[in-house]
Amino acid sequence: MTLAGCDLTIGYSDRVVGRDLNVALAQGEVLALLGPNGGGKTTLLKTLLGILKPQAGEVAIGGRSLAAISVRERARLIAYVPQVHVPTFAFTVESVVLMGRTAHGNLFSRPSAHDRAVAARALGQFGIAALAGRPYTMISGGERQLVLLARALAQEPQFVVLDEPTASLDFGNQGKVMREIRALAAAGHGVLFTTHDPNHALRAADRAYLLRAGERIAEGPVGTVLTPEQLEQLYRAPVETVTDANTGRAAFLPG
Amino acid sequence: MTRRFLPGLIIAFGVLVLGLVLAFTVGRYPVTLAELADVLWSRATGAPTTAPPAVENVVLLVRGPRVLAAVLVGGALAVAGTAFQGLFRNPLVSPDILGASSGAALGAVLGIFFSLGVFGIEGLAFAGGLAAVAAVYVIGSLLQSRDPILVLVLTGVVIGALLGAGVGLVKYLADPYNQLPAMTFWLLGSLAATTVADLLPLIGPVALGTIVLLALRWRLNVMSLPEDEARALGIATGPLRIAIVAAATLVTSASVATSGIIGWVGLVVPHLARALVGPDFPRLIPTAALLGGGYLLFIDTLARTAAPVEIPLGILTAVIGTPFFIWLLAGMQKTWS
Numbered sequence: 001m002t003l004a005g006c007d008l009t010i011g012y013s014d015r016v017v018g019r020d021l022n023v024a025l026a027q028g029e030v031l032a033l034l035g036p037n038g039g040g041k042t043t044l045l046k047t048l049l050g051i052l053k054p055q056a057g058e059v060a061i062g063g064r065s066l067a068a069i070s071v072r073e074r075a076r077l078i079a080y081v082p083q084v085h086v087p088t089f090a091f092t093v094e095s096v097v098l099m100g101r102t103a104h105g106n107l108f109s110r111p112s113a114h115d116r117a118v119a120a121r122a123l124g125q126f127g128i129a130a131l132a133g134r135p136y137t138m139i140s141g142g143e144r145q146l147v148l149l150a151r152a153l154a155q156e157p158q159f160v161v162l163d164e165p166t167a168s169l170d171f172g173n174q175g176k177v178m179r180e181i182r183a184l185a186a187a188g189h190g191v192l193f194t195t196h197d198p199n200h201a202l203r204a205a206d207r208a209y210l211l212r213a214g215e216r217i218a219e220g221p222v223g224t225v226l227t228p229e230q231l232e233q234l235y236r237a238p239v240e241t242v243t244d245a246n247t248g249r250a251a252f253l254p255g
Numbered sequence: 256m257t258r259r260f261l262p263g264l265i266i267a268f269g270v271l272v273l274g275l276v277l278a279f280t281v282g283r284y285p286v287t288l289a290e291l292a293d294v295l296w297s298r299a300t301g302a303p304t305t306a307p308p309a310v311e312n313v314v315l316l317v318r319g320p321r322v323l324a325a326v327l328v329g330g331a332l333a334v335a336g337t338a339f340q341g342l343f344r345n346p347l348v349s350p351d352i353l354g355a356s357s358g359a360a361l362g363a364v365l366g367i368f369f370s371l372g373v374f375g376i377e378g379l380a381f382a383g384g385l386a387a388v389a390a391v392y393v394i395g396s397l398l399q400s401r402d403p404i405l406v407l408v409l410t411g412v413v414i415g416a417l418l419g420a421g422v423g424l425v426k427y428l429a430d431p432y433n434q435l436p437a438m439t440f441w442l443l444g445s446l447a448a449t450t451v452a453d454l455l456p457l458i459g460p461v462a463l464g465t466i467v468l469l470a471l472r473w474r475l476n477v478m479s480l481p482e483d484e485a486r487a488l489g490i491a492t493g494p495l496r497i498a499i500v501a502a503a504t505l506v507t508s509a510s511v512a513t514s515g516i517i518g519w520v521g522l523v524v525p526h527l528a529r530a531l532v533g534p535d536f537p538r539l540i541p542t543a544a545l546l547g548g549g550y551l552l553f554i555d556t557l558a559r560t561a562a563p564v565e566i567p568l569g570i571l572t573a574v575i576g577t578p579f580f581i582w583l584l585a586g587m588q589k590t591w592s
Contacts, residue, residue: 049487051486070491075487075489082481087479089534091533091534102489102490107471108473
């Protein structure tokens with residue numbers, strides 16, 4: 001199954017953000033979406049999720065147009081991990097993860113024993129089962145990101161789309177989230193995430209998609225696309241490369 | 256900290272029972288607990304009562320309808336407030352945020368102005384509440400925005416102000432000796448004139464709206480998340496929002512039509528309920544319903560007994576609600592529990 005956007009024109013009712021965008025995500029692979037602020041990353045992400053309607057072109061999943069799939073069925077195919085935020089009400093971590101089961105019940109149903117088991121398994125997978133009874137508002141930012149990942153997993157989707165999953169995390173948690181992203185792909189999910197850090201794309205993604213001012217600058221395997229030249233063109237800023245003498249792995253620094 | 260559901264629900268139920276006992280027994284004509292039990296028992300079983308006829312009269316005809324109305328109105332306003340606080344993702348909104356009370360007020364003062372009977376006035380108030388919210392919803396939906404919730408709330412504020420001006424105009428034109436006192440009295444809220452006949456038009460809408468909100472209680476959890484998230488979790492937010500607003504407006508308009516404007520209950524009680532059982536809507540809605548009924552019973556008993564004349568409910572709830580609201584604002588930096 002593939003999540004694909006074909007010839008997309010994306011934007012809002014009052015302005016177009018990007019044109020002629022083609023993007024495809026297969027199951028089992030990780031795609032990183034990179035680009036400067038205001039370049040259209042979030043707009044493209046929301047269009048692929050079906051939250052925004054494309055102004056032209058089509059988003060399809062497994063060959064079916066996303067527009068023809070109900071909101072409920074969509075949620076069983078694609079899970080969305082938003083940027084970490086503090087919600088209005090202090091739901092318990094378990095309640096938050098159970099919300100991932102919404103699309104598996106009907107309009108009036110409450111979570112079943114099976115739903116609770118799925119939620120507990122998802123919490124266990126990210127090593128945060130002990131947080132289940134804690135208020136979501138009282139845990140750390142890193143823990144909240146993991147809870148949102150667990151909620152996405154509880155949706156039992158084919159694809160997981162994450163908006164800047166590492167943005168508000170400390171150094172250690174950034175690594176943990178990237179490992180979990182790899183684990184999601186290893187389990188067969190197609191994963192798409194946006195990031196401001198090319199190193200995170202290098203580390204966690206198979207392919208990268210570079211977006212500037214609503215235009216695709218480059219797309220392909222991270223090893224070939226993420227070069228200093230490409231990144232300088234993408235961000236219009238100097239980029240320095242450091243290479244580990246032992247492993248030969250590279251990382252980028254803003255120059 | 257995790258709050259337990261059952262103890263919280265039992266406390267809320269206890270508050271309601273205590274409120275019921277107080278409301279039936281306290282007053283200018285005191286009724287003892289034994290007399291109350293005797294009258295209610297004979298009513299329930301058909302057995303002959305030993306209580307004096309005057310006691311029976313006070314319990315069943317004078318206080319009975321008023322007590323039932325207080326339970327229904329208090330519970331309804333609390334449930335509607337709970338649903339709206341979730342829907343608007345804001346713990347400081349009350350059931351009249353979309354103009355239900357302002358619309359009902361205009362309907363009621365027009366009814367008094369045109370000298371309609373009690374049911375004409377109540378009917379017009381009920382219709383006014385529904386029409387005001389429908390107008391706010393349609394206008395709010397026509398204004399395209401990326402934040403439909405904010406636009407809806409602001410539209411409600413603006414339309415509410417316009418309806419308030421309409422109320423002012425009708426009061427200005429009204430006969431100052433016969434109509435104006437009736438309007439003022441209605442706008443301040445009271446259950447003093449409640450009769451058995453008032454209960455029927457109240458029970459139907461309140462039951463219907465409450466059942467809908469109870470049925471949607473799990474979905475209300477998800478609706479309290481940002482719009483994009485709720486949609487990505489599989490909720491068609493547009494239709495569900497209409498259903499929740501319609502149900503909450505139904506119970507609010509029916510309540511206000513019976514009792515007049517009683518503010519603060521729908522704002523304060525959801526907080527008390529959250530303090531008892533936490534923010535999970537499946538727990539919160541039944542708890543708020545019981546607590547709201549009990550709360551308004553206390554207020555109404557106070558209104559009847561605290562002074563030689565009846566104190567309007569709207570004034571009492573404001574006197575109690577304002578310090579509570581300020582206390583809430585003082586705690587804003589902390590997360591909402």
